[in-house]
Amino acid sequence: MEMIRSVLLVDDEPDILMVSRIALQTVGKLEVETASSGEEALAKLTHAQPDVVVLDMMMPGMDGLQTLNQIKERFPSLACPIVFMTAKTQQAEREMYLNAGAAGVINKPFDPMLLPDLLRSIVEPARN
Amino acid sequence: MEFPKLPTNENKRMARLRAFKILDTPAEDGFDDLVRIAAGIFEVPIALVSLVDENRQWFKAKLGLDATETPRDISFCGHAVQNAATLVVNDTSKDERFVDNPLVTDDPNIGFYAGAPLITGEGEAMGTLCVIDRNARQPSAEQIEALEALARQVVSRMELRLHLLESEQAIAAERLARKRIERQAECLHRLQIIAAQYNASTNERIDLMIDAGLDLLGLHLGLVAQVKRGRLAIRNWVAATDSPRPPLDKMCDDLWQWMGEKVDPEKVAATADARVLAAQFGLNSPIAVPLVLDGEPTGILLFASPQDVQPLTIDDHTVAEVIADGISAELSRHRVRRTIREEALRERVRSQFGSSEDRFFDTTHEILAVCGFDGYFRELNPAAEQLLGYSLPELMSRPFYEFLHPDDRDQAQSVTSDAMVAGSRTVVENRFARKEGGYRWLLWSLAADPENQCVYGIAQDIGDRKRIEKMKNEFVSTVSHELRTPLTSIRGSLGLLLGGAVGDIPGEAMSLVKMACNNTDRLVRLINDMLDVDKIESGKLQINRLPVDLRKVAEHSIAANATFARDHGVEYCLTEAPKDAWVRGDQDRLIQVLDNLLSNAAKYARDTGKVNVSIEHDKDDWRLCVTDHGPGIDAAFQSQLFQRFSQADSSTSKSSGGTGLGLNISKGIVEMHSGTMGVDSTAGSGATFWCKLPKIAEQPATKPKAAGTATQILVVEDNPDIAHLIELMLSQKGIRCDLAPTAVEAASKLLTNRYCAVTLDIGLPDEDGINLFRRMRARLKERMPPVIVVSATADKGKRELAGNALGIVQWIQKPIDLDLLQNAVLDAAKRRTDRVRVLHVEDDAGVLEITQRQIEKVADVTPARTVQEARLELRKNEFDLAIIDIGLPDGDGGQIMHEIHSSPAPVPVIIYSGNEIEQSLAEMAEAVLIKTKHDQQDLLTTIGKLLDQVTPRDTDSMP
Structure with a gap:
């Protein structure tokens, strides 16, 4: 089992982006790259290879699902897990995200102190 | 030598002989005794009861002779039978008829023969009782008379024997007939009982x-x-x-x-x-x-x-x-x-509506329908044609549910059959097919008429309402999302400050941050509650309808809220809880109701000691009561309690942290369970909140889900109360717990057993929990189960490990959040319990058992011994791997292979067969093993390899 070191965070809300960045950097000791849209995320992935991508679900332009599909299509060799963040917490929606190929779903609002462990618990068994 | 001739009555004689059913039967003592007496009378070595059939004489009894029969041509008895008279040959050497008979010239060398015929019926001779000596003899007249008398005894014995035989058969036949009659009688009796149930349809x-x-x-x-x-x-x-x-x-x-x-x-x-x-x-x-x-x-x-x-x-x-x-x-x-009824019904309608009936029926915009209990429309008005586009004959030629949207059929069927049984009225919404394609939303008001075996229905087009509803749902969903988004950054920022992630904060500022954080949590709860209210109002709340044990609900809620109660200076007591308090409903939602009542009692009756919980009989209902000894509720306010945002004292709302929606939601949930909810209270002397839920019959105790080590978790916790609480919380989800109160015990259990997860307390008496975790992780490596830290100092422990918490999947702060714990353990357990499912088709019990034993640690093996069993299993269950023997008792394993191969998601197959396999069949399999070439070990190795490739579906892993 390999530990994750770097994360690409994608969210259109700058505030949330900042909170999750601080949580992952200071609490989780992770390298964090951020993007404020699906398009920007795809652009960053051409030169960065994060260990995990965290995608907001509701974004203007490409939403989380579309971004996930694009990542899989354009970067088939990039084997990193993708985790969704969403404020839609209905069970049916959660299942739909998992079926779409997400490694896990993090509900908003989240406790930033628990965020890095939550992410690791989702991603690290999946990478194994 | 002279051959015996056939008697004139030979046919009749043979028929009679056969009727005795004696030929070729075993020897019997009675006949043996008679030949012994005959031999004694004549003092000869040989005596026989000889029965003559078409071409032989057969001996029912014999003395002094080994043969069981001789040909009829050479028999002496044949002559006696021919004349139906006693035959005496004193000296065979002097009798032309017999002098060259092989029985004379050869063994048994007959010298003397005397045979008395066995005469029955109308004088037919069946054979003889005869005596034989090797030497010539001169019997006395008395001896011959005695022989004839004995011959009559033989005949009467034969007749007696036949009689006995016939009566035995008659008795057996009668017994059989009686059994048959009894069965038919039983059958008729049951039919009569059924026919007598006048109220049954x-x-x-x-x-x-x-x-x-x-x-x-x-x-x-x-x-x-x-x-x-x-x-x-x-x-x-x-x-x-x-x-x-x-x-x-x-x-x-x-x-x-x-x-x-x-x-x-x-x-x-x-x-x-x-x-x-x-x-x-x-x-x-x-x-x-x-x-x-x-x-x-x-x-x-x-x-x-x-x-x-x-x-x-x-x-x-x-x-x-x-x-x-x-x-x-x-x-x-x-x-x-x-x-008769239809006639009467028409008559009634005619008499009631007179001539206006038709106009009334024809002009309304709503569909008016009479539908038989058989599912076919009996009558429909023209509105049905207008709304659906089908002609009336089209609509009436098929059962109504064939017109329903497939998703609505089950519901329609259950609603109408409920109504049919109860003869009641009901309302149901469903989508009806339109001829030009698509569906139309209809709201049906139905009234069942069991006497006439039909349902009367009025349907309204509610397409517009449905569209508005959909818009509203989308609106609510969007608003809740829009509210959550800013809350996420607020709660996140406050959480980082509070957790010390960005440096220390002075005391006064800390309490302000804490307050902001608590209120953010409250806002989140409010949004969740509002979504619940919306779901209840719109009837969108999904409620399971399963048997629920109210006692379990009470025990669970009490345990989960115990800490909260302690903090508020009260204690919950289950004062009365019968064993059979079963209701039908949704356990999680009922727990939500009781949680709400319990936390209310703690908040509003602060520091008053005991809060009693009881489950009581109330006619056809169970009454679940929560009684506190707090200030009570003013009669004037009681009626408003269950409305939204109503808290008796606006000052309490500030300290209670409630949303003001709890009771309203609870009431909605109880009503969706066909129950009622209320409160009894007088100001100053406490309050009793109760809900009444309809009783259902006692449910058979369900065995706890068979749990191997796979669903067992280790609870490392030194406080027995908390250990018990965790056990209780997890047992609801079918998870077994093994308890370890010390680090030493935990270590030994981890080394000897396999667990799917561990809950770990940090403050253990003999070692720090984090230390224990580090030690065991180093020792067990990959075998270390996922760890969930449950501790009052979870935050501190987490900071100590700072990023080195690999293997810890969740940190849970005490007091324990039930959902958090259950979900964390279930998530962890899921990774370990998803076992590979193997179908093993094999008629050899030995092979089945050995294979099962060898792979049961990683796979669930379902055995099938025949083609038919295999088919049934494949239809019933999903498998990840199939092992198939080709030679099966009822057919060819190849048939199963073909069926698997042509299914939409073929299961990988290993062929393990006694015979060589055709190339075409082999190509469908992942591996082919021949029993004569490959042994059991080869099979296991192959299974092992494939099992590694074939992993059970795991929703959490990447494709």
Whole structure:
């Protein structure tokens, strides 16, 4: 089992982006790259290879699902897990995200102190 | 030598001899004694009871002779029989008839012979009682007389024997007949009891009759199908086992084709013999009987079983016929009643509405319908044509549910059948097909009329309402998302500050941050509650309808809220809780209700000691009460309590942290369980909140889910109360707990057992929990189960490990959040419990067992010993791997291979066979092993390799 070191965070809300960045950097000791849209995320992935991508679900332009599909299509060799963040917490929606190929779903609002462990618990068994 | 001639009455004689049923039967003492006496009288070595049939003499009794028979041509007795008279040959050497007879010239060298005929009936001789000596002799007249007397005794013995035999057979036949009659009587008796149930509907009666048939026949599936609109349609069916229902409609269609699109009584009987059903639909021992109404065969009654059962007898057919008669009679009565009622109904409608009836019926915009309990519309008004586009004959030619949206059919069926049973009124929404495509939303008001076997319905087009509802739902969903988004950054920022992630904060500022954080949490709760309220109001709240034990609900809620209670200076006491307090509903939602009542009691009756919880009988309901000793509630305010945002004292709302929606939601949930909720209180002396829920019959104790080590977790916790609480919380999800109160015990248990997860307390008496975790992780490496830290100092521990918490999947702060704990453990357990499912098709019990033992640690093995069993299993269950033997008792494993191969998601297959395999078959398999070339070990190695490739579906892993 390999530990994750770097994360690409994608969210259109700058505030949330900042909170999750601080949580992952200071609490989780992770390298964090951020993007404020699906398009920007795809652009960053051409030169960065994060260990995990965290995608907001509701974004203007490409939403989380579309971004996930694009990542899989354009970067088939990039084997990193993708985790969704969403404020839609209905069970049916959660299942739909998992079926779409997400490694896990993090509900908003989240406790930033628990965020890095939550992410690791989702991603690290999946990478194994 | 002279051959004996046939007597003139030979045919009659032979018939009579056969009738004695004595030829070729074993020796009997009575006859043996008689020959012994005869030999004694003549003082000769040989005496026989000889019976002469077409071409031999056969000895029923013999003394001094080894042969059991000799040819008739050379027999002495043949001569005695020819004349039906005593034959005495004093000296064979002087008798021309016998002098060169082989029995004289050769063994037994007969010198003297005396034979008295065995005469019965009208003088036919069956044979003789004869005595023989090797030397010539001169018997006295007395000796001959004695021989003849003994011969008569032989005959009477033969007659006696026959008589006995006949009576024994008669008794056996009578016993059989009586049994048959008793069975028929039992059958008729049951039919009478069923017929006497005056309040039962025709359907119920037919079901009961089928049931009685299944019981008497020892079979498991029965159905009545009737010819209806050019096909054989199922009218009733009863399954006595919970095995999956075979595609009965398809079966009836096939039967119909088979019989040449009519009910042909001969073919019906032949169907049972041909066992086509057995082959095609996995059914055994079919009995089919035609149902005859008014002299016309109009349907069939069919019994069968998906299991192997005793072969059927002719008696069973009789039983089936008696049941069929009963059902035919019931159907015929039903037909008569229905005709009479329809006539009466028309008459009534005519008399009530007079001439306005037609105009009323025709001009309304709503659909007016009369639908029979058989599912077919009997009457419809023109509005149906306008709204749906189908013509009335089109609508009336098919059962109504065929027009429903597939997703709405189950609900429609259950609603209407409930209404049919109760004869009640009900309202249901569903989508009806339109001829030009698409569906129309209809709101039905239904009233059942069991007497007339029909449902009256009025349907309104609610398409507009549905569109608005959809918009509103989308709006609520969007708003809740829009609210959560800013809350996420607020809660996140505050959380980082509070957790010290961005440096220390001075005391005063800290308490402000804490307050902001608490209020953010409250806002989140408020949004969740508002979503609940919206779901309840719009009827969108999904409620399970399963048996729920209220006592369990109470125990669970009390345990989960105990800490909260302590903090508020109260204690929950379960004062009365009967064992059989079962209701139908949604356990999680009922827990939500009780949680709400318990936390209210703690908040509003702060520091008052005991809060009593009880479950009491209240006629047909259970009454769940929560009684506090707080300030009570003003009578004036009690009526407003259950409205939204109503808290008795606006000052309490500030300290209570509630949303003001709890009771409103609780009431909604209880009402969705067909219950009521209320409060009894007088100001100053406490309050009792209660909810009443309808009782259901006591449920059989369900065995806890068989849990191997795979669903067992280790609870490392030194406080026995908390350990017990965790155990309680997890037992609800079928997870078994092993407890370890010290680090030493935990370590030894981790080394010897396999757990799917560990809950870990940090403050252990003998070692720090984090230390224990580090130590065990180093020792067990990959075998270390996922760890969930449950501790009052979870935050501190987490900071200590700072990023080195690999293997810790969740940090849970005490007091324990029930959902958090359950979900964390379930997530962790899921990774370990998803086992590979293997179907092993093999008729050799040894191979089955060895394989199962070897792989049971990683796989669940389902054995199948025949092609048929394998088919059933494949239909019932999903598998990740199949191991198939080709030579099976009832067919060829290749058949299964073909079926698997042509299925949409073929299961990987290993062939393990005694014979060489055709190339085409081998190509369908992942591996082919031949029993003579590969041994058990090869099989296990192959399975092992494949199991590594074949992993169970895991939703959490990446594709």
